[in-house]
Amino acid sequence: MPTIRDVAKQAGVAPMTVSRVINNSGYVSEDTRTRVEEAISRLGYVPNMLGPSLRFNQTNTLALVLTDITNPFWTTVARGVEDAAQEAGYSVILCNTDESEAKQDQYLTMLLKRRIDGILLVPSTSTSNVVQTIKNQGVKVVVLDREVNDTEVDVVEGDSVGGAYQLTRYLIELGHQHIAILSGPQNVSTSSQRVAGFCRAIEEANLSHNTANIYWGEFSQTLGHEMVRRALQSTPRPTAFLAVNNFIANGALQALREMNIRVPEDVSVVSFDDIPVSINPMPFLTVAAQPAYEMGYQATQLLVARLVNAGPETVQKIILPVEILIRQSSGEPPQGPGNESWNTVS
Amino acid sequence: MPTIRDVAKQAGVAPMTVSRVINNSGYVSEDTRTRVEEAISRLGYVPNMLGPSLRFNQTNTLALVLTDITNPFWTTVARGVEDAAQEAGYSVILCNTDESEAKQDQYLTMLLKRRIDGILLVPSTSTSNVVQTIKNQGVKVVVLDREVNDTEVDVVEGDSVGGAYQLTRYLIELGHQHIAILSGPQNVSTSSQRVAGFCRAIEEANLSHNTANIYWGEFSQTLGHEMVRRALQSTPRPTAFLAVNNFIANGALQALREMNIRVPEDVSVVSFDDIPVSINPMPFLTVAAQPAYEMGYQATQLLVARLVNAGPETVQKIILPVEILIRQSSGEPPQGPGNESWNTVS
């Protein structure tokens, strides 16, 4: 593999002159430039970024640390990140933590060893001090989707409280009196904030505010499935479910189907996170859609701004609005006991 | 940011001794080890990989160059890549080419400058010489999903010919006589191979083998939509469509819905690529499902093997079997002219 010295020798100049040609910096005569360019293409020379990276401690690399790229929400976020990074001249290293703090820490130390310039972090819990650890190493961070305690850090997230509030109000206006929320882990801000939005709507409507209607679980299909089964055994039985993310919603739908409970005739299901129509051309779920691409894109732009010491001076907390999309999974609650034929089925 | 020299000074040893402690190599006395470890944690020292990377020209980084991470098929592949890479101690840089050769080339030169160790490449066309260019720079490549001309290179792909053949046979056995294939670009091997499998099944069944039933387009919803509309204007009108990927299938379904053509009563639609049930809990399409995760995982394992000069000695061409999943989007063709009420609708 040829180096800048090989090119220099070929062209009969000093390495520095080759560098000037490559980077279009300083003065180079037309004649020299041509000779150098010829040498470059003859040798098939490709500059080695590692040299300057080591020297100036700048890798032009970002990391995107998220829970699972397989979830279409994160996929879309990732695409936004990648596009913004690419435009700014950065590469993106992808890391899936699967919500595990251990995996997250493992990735993080690896990333620090690589001297990446910045991290877009979806923290696996809100309670850890990851962010501080990263910042101590002089690496810039923007937190995505979730808030963390204690630390002054830029955050870009969807409007969890507002989204949950709106979804719940919508269900209440349809006439639902018994609504259960199927949530994720208690120590993840999106979970707790969506529960908070839910509670606010419930209280405002003077509905029986029963903590028994709050189910804490995981952002997974399995837990969605399980939580619905548990919820259906409570009295009064819920006539509507608010799933806190798409995986939970799917688990819920699956459980309901298994029990021959019709959606939306028997129960309504609403959820956070939309699936792009390119993936699901016949969307069924009523959802609070977060602007996933925008989240990734804006967070990355903010991070890049921090890296070049531009951007706003104060710590940013950007809350992007969600959009309520009403579809077929929600409707009025069943009237009277006659319609509850499915009671016996489960 | 402290360096190994700072740690060495703190611990009163030479940098080399610190290095030995960190890498658990060579002899270090228990006493010295303790002192060094204390110094490391006191200073919060994190080794800088860039040094050795530069020295030994080894970055422990792979690149995954694909068309669009937003497509669940590629998402799943990416997850397989990431998992295998992580296990082997490599990081993955993600690049979306959007099927554009220009974008691909742009990413590729950037990756070469970074001196990544290997590339998992989904080439945007089968006809270019990208692979040769990469190999000339001493970077190992494994090609994913698509074949390239001219070059000796490892490939991991799904069984396109077989999958298309099986899907077509299935349609023929249902009684369909007029089947159209909605394909991608002609210069992408998955497109052409799936058309080839389709043709073989058609010829074997002695059906009228009409090139008019082959539609070349793009792997996009838009083109799927367009190709269906065109196909429905031909005579004899097709009663079944084979979409060559999931985006095309979605576009097709959308077009049919707009024209009030029922699936599968009026026409059948089958497709390549399955959507994970975690995303779509109520799958509708009959598909040839490729083992996307396995593709990514195996390709990465092969690439890693090449990097450590292990693995098979000959160039590998690994063709993974596809699985035909019969669902609700396919059925027998409508009987007689009476059922073709939708003729007038369009």
Add this chain to the structure above:
DNA sequence: CGGCAACATGTTATGGGTAACATGTTATGC
């Protein structure tokens, strides 16, 4: 025509870790 700006090219030092080599010490075997 002297002096300064603009042009053109070159030299040196730097960044961080570690392979390869060198040196010294302690234990082991005969």
Add this chain to the structure above:
DNA sequence: GCATAACATGTTACCCATAACATGTTGCCG
């Protein structure tokens, strides 16, 4: 008790590109 192995630590050189500085040349203005 001496040679040798095992243990323990240190020194030097290297990877590659480029900022900072140095040197030399040409052209232009007064």
